[in-house]
Amino acid sequence: xxxxxxxxxxxxxxxxxxxxxxxxxxxxxxxxxxxxxxxxxxxxxxxxxxxxxxxxxxxxxxxxxxxxxxxxxxxxxxxxxxxxxxxxxxxxxxxxxxxxxxxxxxxxxxxxxxxxxxxxxxxxxxxxxxxxxxxxxxx
Numbered sequence: 369x370x371x372x373x374x375x376x377x378x379x380x381x382x383x384x385x386x387x388x389x390x391x392x393x394x395x396x397x398x399x400x401x402x403x404x405x406x407x408x409x410x411x412x413x414x415x416x417x418x419x420x421x422x423x424x425x426x427x428x429x430x431x432x433x434x435x436x437x438x439x440x441x442x443x444x445x446x447x448x449x450x451x452x453x454x455x456x457x458x459x460x461x462x463x464x465x466x467x468x469x470x471x472x473x474x475x476x477x478x479x480x481x482x483x484x485x486x487x488x489x490x491x492x493x494x495x496x497x498x499x500x501x502x503x504x505x506x507x
Contacts, residue, residue, distance in 0.1 A: 371385060371388045371389055371392065372385070373385045402433055402434055402435045403434055403435065403467075403468035403469065404434070404435050404437055404466060404467040404468055405429050405434045405435070405436055405437065405467055405468060405469045405470075405471050406436075406437050406438075406463065406464045406467040406469070406470045406471065406484070406488075407422060407425050407426055407429065407436050407437065407438035407471055407473065408470055408471060408472045408473065408481050408484050408485065409421060409422050409425055409438075409440070409472070409473040409474055409481070410474065410476050410477075410478045410481065411440040411444070411449065411478065411480065412449075412478055412479075412480075413478075415444075415449075418440075419440070419441055419444065421473070421474070421500065422438045422440060422441050422473075423438075423441060424502070425438070425471070425473045425498070425502065426438050426441070428502040429471070437463050437464075437466070437467055439456070439459065439460045439463055440460075440480075443456045443459065443460075453480075457480060457483060460480070460484060461483075461484070461487050464484055464487060464488060464493075465491065467493070468493075468494070469493060469494045469495070469496055470484065470485065470488040470493055470494070470495045470496070471495075471496050471497075471498060472485060472495060472496070472497045472498065473498045473499075473500060473502070474498075474499070474500045475499075475500075
């Protein structure tokens with residue numbers, strides 16, 4: 369559709385056209401590329417706190433220019449971790465395969481996280497490790 373060079377009354381309006389064109393171009397450049405990153409953090413144990421942590425990790429990813437994928441926040445809204453764990457893990461791995469990187473948060477590695485990390489390693493996906501405070505751990 370694009371930006372019209374004419375105003376609502378049908379008159380040629382180059383100033384508004386140029387301004388709107390620059391705004392649209394700036395928006396395209398600013399939001400042109402954001403890689404998908406898979407957020408890998410514990411769910412089991414204190415589920416409420418772990419989901420809150422995952423939300424914080426997602427916010428961090430957004431703030432530095434990425435699109436976070438955190439299935440353990442999303443799937444728990446409509447699936448039972450006890451009854452549908454295997455199906456949820458299968459769907460997690462499908463989503464992981466769509467991501468550019470796997471980001472592992474915290475020192476605790478749950479059984480599900482270990483499976484995700486192993487899958488990413490086998491696929492040759494980059495894996496980055498972070499502390500619970502969202503500081504990259506380069507050790």
